[in-house]
Amino acid sequence: MTAQPIHPHEPEQRVPRNADGIAAALDGPRRMEFYRELLAAAPEEAGGVLRHWWCEAMLDTDPNGDLLVAAAIDGTLPITSVADAVRRRREAGLPVE
Structure with missing residues (x-):
């Protein structure tokens, strides 16, 4: 009998879904634009800003x-x-x- 994890391990994403991960994946000017938008966003808008820029960062780092x-x-x-x-x-x- 083997033990199985309760939550199977999922491979790490290319870009972590947080502000630090997104910023690290963007180049200088785009990173600054990301931070400007995030800091200017109202609390209820911050999630949308993070989602938008995470998509941008994923596209920027896509090998294809x-x-x-x-x-x-x-x-x-x-x-x-x-x-x-x-x-x-x-x-x-x-x-x-």
Whole structure:
């Protein structure tokens, strides 16, 4: 018999979902823009600012980022509807704003 963890270990994300992780992933000018937006945000807006900039940081650090940009410019980037995206997020137990 083997012991299994209650919460399975998930691989670490490329960019931690916190202000320090996001800032570390952004270059100088974008890091300053992130901090300006975060510091200017009202408490109820801070979560949205963090989510927006986490997405930016994930794109900036994506090893295939150049391919995504090229596909977007070429019009070959796969697309989905907002309804499908909301449904997938709800099924995954993620927040929907």
